[in-house]
Amino acid sequence: MKKNFALILSFVLLAFTACNSDDDQHSDVAVAFAEASYNLTNDATPVQIKFSKAAPVAGTITLDITETAVAYNTDYTTSPAGASKKVVVPFAQGATSVEFTFNKIKNATGTEVKNVVFTISGTSLGAQISGNKTIQLNFNEAASLGTALAAEVGGPLQPNQVYVDLSSGKMTTAIRNSWDLGFYSGTDFRVVLNSSVKMAAKQLTTINIDEVQVADETMIISQGTGIASQIDDPTGDITKTTIAAVSATDADNKVYLLYLGNKPAATAPVLGKEGAVGGDARGWKKIRVLRSGSDYKVQYADIAATTHEEIVISKNSAYNFTFLSLIDKKVVNVEPQKNQWDINFTTFTNIIPGATPTPYFYPDFVNSNLNGNAKAYQVLTSAFTYDAFTLANVDNTKFTADQRNIGSNWRGTSVTGADGIPVSQFVLRTDRFFVIKDPAGNVYKLRFTGGAKADLERGHPTFQYALLK
Incomplete structure (x- = not known):
């Protein structure tokens, strides 16, 4: 009898151990939100969750919902739909990320504070939750009114690309x-x-x-x-x-x-x-x-x-x-999400036109997020001053499908030396500014305020911008 009991107990322990092993077999996979917070400027916003490695099996991620001055179905919904303050997001085997869509129904008004916090509470594969366990989505009636920023491209060697989101003032390097x-x-x-x-x-x-x-x-x-x-x-x-x-x-x-x-x-x-x-x-x-x-x-x-x-x-x-x-x-990871950046400070391989078009490498270059539907064009101060330029002055026909509409146009690279021979030196062009339409349709005016230090060291761009209303 004792022998039989010991045998039964060993089977029970073996089964329990096997279950625990199965529960923990994917604990080497970690999940986290791609962002810790985001200001909502679009009606529909994709929210991404990243995996540290490809998902070994299909499954789900469960998110808990915490609301501030909002209600589901009144102020917002999600896809997939939420219920009982939870959203369950499915993912496929082999996925390296998954996303759900946050649908904003009502904006915040005045000084009203409205947000939704999603918290990763569990996964079907027992993955670790590491990094951004939560994301806070803030309701905004309007985008940022503008500010002054410095893009950290890293000095004259320019080792960095810097992505700028004008609506939030956020820069990603x-x-x-x-x-x-x-x-x-x-x-x-x-x-x-x-x-x-x-x-x-x-x-x-x-x-x-x-x-x-x-x-x-x-x-x-x-x-x-x-x-x-x-x-x-x-x-x-x-x-x-x-x-x-x-x-x-x-x-x-x-x-x-x-x-x-x-x-x-x-x-x-x-x-x-x-x-x-x-x-x-x-x-x-x-x-x-x-x-x-x-x-x-x-x-x-x-x-x-x-x-x-x-x-x-x-x-x-x-x-x-x-x-x-x-x-x-x-x-x-390189670019932010496609609707979360507008311009990119970078070095760039352009083409010099001519009988034989030739590649040419440019530092101090600025591209617009053309694939994300952000566009830009240049305005000369002989036509409008920066301060006087308003939304009524915007010419939508000039938002052409060319990511280089800012490009290198904001600066020069030489001055005339004492002997009349050009000398390499950064030159800020103050006779122009730029109009930028972001992926959400907000329109800004932007002017560059610097690109080099006082000792002429290049690779230190600064700029200011303002929302046009």
Whole structure:
């Protein structure tokens, strides 16, 4: 009898241990909100939850709701729908992030404080909750009225890209050589190059990624060299990437040779000169991009390799692109969500027009969020002064589909020396300002107030802006 009891007890303990092991088998996965808080400027806002690694199984994340001066179905709803102060968000196997939509019904009025806090209370796979466990969504009747900001691009070497959201005054910084390729989240299957490091791509005739390739030094971009067709269209037109649209037919997707461009320079330049151009070469890769259902499948390797690695890149509708580092072999965070930034301070590979259009590398460049539907245009002070310019003066026909409408137009790079010969030096152009329409339709005027220190060290842009009403 004692023997039988001991045997039964051992089975019970074994079953209990197995259940606990099953509950904890995915504890190496962590989940967190992508943002800690957000001011609501749109009627519908995607809210993203990120995974530390791909979800090993399909499942759900449960969110608790805490409300301040709001009520579900009166002031807001969610998709998927909430009930009993909870929202359950499903995710698929292999997901690296998931999102739900917050639908604002009523704005805050006057000094009224209205917000909703979502808290991750549990997951079906027993994942850890690490980082931003909560997100607070604040109801706003209007966007920020404007302020003065300094974009931390990092001095004359400009190692940073800085994304600016005018409606909140928030700036997000990314290391510009932390990524290589951006995979478009829209309807098309498109891949963009990192133009901030002078990347170039060349289509090969083969579809075999394991064929040995050799470097092609005609692809290398320096000031006035390189091949214009081997970089993305600098206007930002997503249909004009140098890598062809990824076909649903695998046999149509060729291998590409990639020149990875240059790192930022390692030493500061002479005062007055820019130093962003001449860092160490980042090397070469070969890639082939295929479709995998609604995702991308990327094959990549060193150019002399006879084997390759693969990674699946999922589209994420909350963002313009998902970014991949071929050097670090992982997805990296770069841009904020597509409706949460308006302009980007960066270095940039532009094209000098002419009989033979040629790539040319620009520091101190500002792009608008064209893929997120933010646009800009320039106004000369000979037509309107900045202070007098109002919403009634906005010319909507000038919001053209070119991300470079600010570009390098806000500054010059030389002055005339004592001997009449141009001398390299930052020059702020004070005879102009810019009008910017953000993804939510808010319109701002913006003028640059500086770009260099008093000792002429470049890479210190400052600006001010105001909401037009």
